[in-house]
Amino acid sequence: MQISVTRNPSPQAAPEGPFGFGQFFTPHMFVADWKDGVWRDPRIIPYGPFMLDPACKVLHYGQEIFEGMKAYHNQADDSVHIFRPDMNLERFHRSCDRMCMPRIESDLFMRGLEMLIDLDRDRVPESPDSMYLRPTMIASQRGLGVRASTEYIFFIIIGPVGSYFSGGVNPLKLRVEETYVRSAHGGTGFAKTGGNYSAALLPIKQAQDAGYDNIIWLDAKEMKYVEEMGAMNIMFVYEDRVITSKAGDTILHGVTRDSVGVLLKDMGITWEEKAPAIAQVIEDAHSGKLKEVFACGTAAVVTPVGTIHYQGSDHRVGDGGEGTLTRKLRDLLTGIHAGNSPHHPEWLHKVPSYPETR
Numbered sequence: 001m002q003i004s005v006t007r008n009p010s011p012q013a014a015p016e017g018p019f020g021f022g023q024f025f026t027p028h029m030f031v032a033d034w035k036d037g038v039w040r041d042p043r044i045i046p047y048g049p050f051m052l053d054p055a056c057k058v059l060h061y062g063q064e065i066f067e068g069m070k071a072y073h074n075q076a077d078d079s080v081h082i083f084r085p086d087m088n089l090e091r092f093h094r095s096c097d098r099m100c101m102p103r104i105e106s107d108l109f110m111r112g113l114e115m116l117i118d119l120d121r122d123r124v125p126e127s128p129d130s131m132y133l134r135p136t137m138i139a140s141q142r143g144l145g146v147r148a149s150t151e152y153i154f155f156i157i158i159g160p161v162g163s164y165f166s167g168g169v170n171p172l173k174l175r176v177e178e179t180y181v182r183s184a185h186g187g188t189g190f191a192k193t194g195g196n197y198s199a200a201l202l203p204i205k206q207a208q209d210a211g212y213d214n215i216i217w218l219d220a221k222e223m224k225y226v227e228e229m230g231a232m233n234i235m236f237v238y239e240d241r242v243i244t245s246k247a248g249d250t251i252l253h254g255v256t257r258d259s260v261g262v263l264l265k266d267m268g269i270t271w272e273e274k275a276p277a278i279a280q281v282i283e284d285a286h287s288g289k290l291k292e293v294f295a296c297g298t299a300a301v302v303t304p305v306g307t308i309h310y311q312g313s314d315h316r317v318g319d320g321g322e323g324t325l326t327r328k329l330r331d332l333l334t335g336i337h338a339g340n341s342p343h344h345p346e347w348l349h350k351v352p353s354y355p356e357t358r
């Protein structure tokens with residue numbers, strides 16, 4: 001399917017860093033519409049607001065999914081690469097299925113993404129900053145009533161984001177969430193859908209008001225086992241292995257989580273996918289068996305966790321600073337992102353040049 005390109009006649013000047021996160025967008029966006037059972041009119045147009053009917057399904061029933069991924073500039077040859085887009089595409093398909101939305105053709109998703117990045121290529125910042133990519137699908141059919149929409153809008157917006165570490169590496173202070181739960185078996189935990197995040201706003205705000213950076217979710221059934229964080233997966237480093245929750249139907253299967261798992265196996269370190277019991281984690285933090293804890297996700301790559309609050313007390317992990325393995329994994333991943341590493345070149349997908357965007 002042909003993607004049409006309409007250039008922005010009056011693009012705003014490119015912003016200067018520091019970019020922070022989610023504050024700036026490039027002058028263009030990709031849009032396609034689902035109507036009468038097919039994706040129609042894929043187009044790149046100037047970035048701008050949508051006209052939505054106040055009775056459209058997404059506004060009432062939250063039928064919405066999205067992805068979060070990044071493209072990086074490679075200084076050596078001035079190319080731009082997307083990090084493991086195949087993984088995000090697969091997850092987007094899984095989110096579509098769970099939220100009763102039509103899948104978008106993989107080719108259309110990829111070409112829309114590539115052409116949009118290509119058109120705004122000169123706005124991809126130098127590493128370690130990056131271009132954040134946000135493919136999204138919303139239910140646009142007008143009409144109340146709890147039924148899947150018959151119409152959808154798929155769109156992609158992109159924008160420069162800063163490195164999470166520009167102010168230095170600050171170990172996270174996390175609070176175990178002991179009242180609210182994120183997801184249960186049979187729910188939508190593995191889908192990247194807005195409702196999972198809106199339900200998390202209150203506990204995250206409460207934790208932040210109490211001086212913590214974020215929360216650790218426990219399983220909904222027993223509230224005993226660690227699941228993940230607000231927008232990151234979490235891993236526990238022991239002498240002889242690294243443990244993280246299983247990628248079942250209650251957690252988001254992070255692309256960074258998977259990448260870290262592969263890198264650990266490359267290093268000959270055992271990577272165990274088995275939800276750790278929070279009481280054991282705390283006991284091991286005190287005995288010293290637990291060496292390091294880190295969070296991982298597209299935004300913060302690999303970030304140390306220095307403190308865990310559970311049952312009324314703060315518990316320090318290691319010396320409260322960054323552990324050796326955490327540092328090593330972050331350096332490995334950021335090296336791969338920037339194109340400076342011999343490891344896993346297959347994880348970088350080069351953005352081609354399209355004649356339509358020249």
Ligand SMILES: Cc1ncc(COP(=O)(O)O)c(C=O)c1O
Nearest residue numbers: 231232233252254255256297298
């Ligand atoms: C709930 C949740 N868990 C984990 C992650 C980490 O996933 P990824 O590594 O694909 O960014 C994210 C970020 O997208 C998230 O929102």
